[in-house]
Amino acid sequence: MENPLKIGVDFDNTIVKYDELIYDIAIRKGFIDSGQEKNKKLIRDAVRKTQDGELKWMAVQAEAYGPGISSARPFNGVEEFFRLCAEKRYRTYIVSHKTEYAASEPGGINLREAAMSWMQERGFYGDEDIGVDKERVHFESSRLEKISRIKSLGLTHFIDDLEETFLEATFPGDVQKILFCPSAPDSIPEGSLVFRSWDEIICYFISVGKGFGVKTLERLVNERVFSAEMIGKGKNSFVYLMRTYGKKRFAAKFYNGKTMEGRSRGFVEFSALRFLWDNGIRSIPEPVSADFENDVAIYEYIGANEVDSGQISEADIDQALEFLLKLNKISGAEGSGELYPASEACFSLTELTVNIQKRIDSLKAVEKNQRLRNFLSTDFSPAFIKLSGWAEKYLEVNGIDYAESLPLAQRILSPSDFGFHNARRMEDGQLKFVDFEYFGWDDPAKLISDFLYHPGMNLDDELKLRFIEGSMKIFGQSGQLDIRLRALYPLFGMKWIMIFLNEFLPGRLDRLGMSPNGERAAIVKERQLEKANSLLGYIIESYKHPPCFN
DSSP, X not given: OOOXXXXXXXXXXXXXXXXXXXXXXXXXXXXXXXXXXXXXXXXXXXXXXXXXXXXXXXHHHHHHHTTTGGGOXXXXXXXXXXXXXXXXXXXXXXXXXXXXXBTTBTTSOOHHHHHHHHHHHTTSSXXXXXXXXXXXXXXXXXXXXXXXXXXXXXXXXXXXXXXXXXXXXXXXXXXXXXXXXXXXXXOOOTTEEEESSXXXXXXXXXXXXXXXXXXXXXXXXXXXXXXXXXXXXXXXXXXXXXXXXXXXXXXXXXXXXXXXXXXXXXXXXXXXXXXXXXXXXXXXXXXXXXXXXXXXXXXXXXXXXXXOGGGOOHHHHXXXXXXXXXXXXXXXXXXXGGSOBOTTOXXXXXXXXXXXXXXXXXXXXXXXXXXXXXIXXXXXXXXXXXXXXXXXXHHHHTTOOTTSOOOGGGOEEEXXXXXXGGEEEOTTSOEEEOOOTTOEEEOHHHHHHHHHHOTTOOOOHHHHHHHHHHHHHHHTTSSOHHHHHHHHHHHHHHHHXXXXXXXXXXXXXXXXXXXXXXXXXXXXXXXXXXXXXXXXXXXXXXXXXXXXXO
8 A cells, every 4th residue: 555645845955955055155256254154044144135135146046056056965864864755655756946047047057957967966866766756856936836736746744944835825734844944943834843954854754654743733732733843852752842822832742662661652651740740749741641542742841951961969969869759759659559660670680680681682683793793792791790790699698689579668669761861950940850751660779870870961979979878868778778789780880881782773773864874873883882881891990899889
């Protein structure tokens, strides 16, 4: 069955990036000075302000879109977008307002032929086919003719950098408007999805097959939605700022994939936040509504700033501890027994080492990268065996069975991905905590270890010690938590090394719109391998006496 998506894409300044080319032309003609920012819109505005500015700007455009186009580059990610569409069997069309000749040079170069040549030279079609069908390229002589073509093709989505296209009264209401806007837009047309990069657009079209769009959002909030702008992109989710005609703002979160246990991330997070909110915890966004079939949930938009990892204070540590204290106090509330174990919860040393070994085996089974293989066999595996043996003996000496599962009474409710990387600072300095996709019952030793190890944190040893001591006051009343933490802390670090290397697994980079064998993917993998090496060195050097422990 043919895929129902039919996606139209504008050409100039949507597929082709002219900023540097237009800057060079305007400089050479003496229309701007060298201090002008290399931004097409800003250059246009600057040129138009000069004497005979409109004629000068037309001359710049005539050269850029004609003889100069061969020097222009495609926007980063646009080629990956067309390849993704070809892979998913989405039908793509290029529909652009482009006259045959520039108004200032009616007898000059044919602009349409120049554009077609540019696409062929760049491999959009031909021997190195990116996925564009030459017969689906349409250049129109006016904006109204462009919109008429969009209608006649029966497109489901249209991507354009110009707000004016979507502001036309004749633009079809059943076509999803996608505004490509690398810089802040002058205005946002109603019913638009707004993206700052092609990577973001790729992420959207990875998710759109499950029905994610403005109409889905309207159903969830029972209001007409004016626009939705992507404001957050992760490996497992995308977040949009949604504005309604009623002047309300919400955060719409789309979830990509399931947890390691096969659970719906959206169901886990929404249920967790609903449980917390119903039990009086307010340092979280309020859950509003959800569509688990389409993996979309609506939350309060808190509009706060990300926490600067280099500016963490003792007061911030205390706020994190206060949140954990409140969470601990409601662990016996009605409905708590129905909550799942946290994602990848490990309630004994044996469970933890089994988890790490499975990760090692997964990496060895799928990845041909020789540097990774050498790291796993020569560096990581010997250290893993050594540290596992040390932890077993440390627990045994202190009277703890390393294979025995932690009793239910000593387990805690945990966000499981807790830290300032998942916090937002309000104007009054208070923190709100976000991202509860892995929430559930867990071992307090894991929560503490993950908080200290997470690469998104940047805590000195004094702040780490403050968090450890505060956590002990909350959770350390039974179960020899101090001893278990000492034994398990190095092993949780070893697990974090495995997490760093997830980018080598199949499908991981696809979620971010990267080809697994492309140049960008290779850079990411190399960076993750360096992080893994660095953390392994730290653990081996300090596992018996971590500097952050008293």
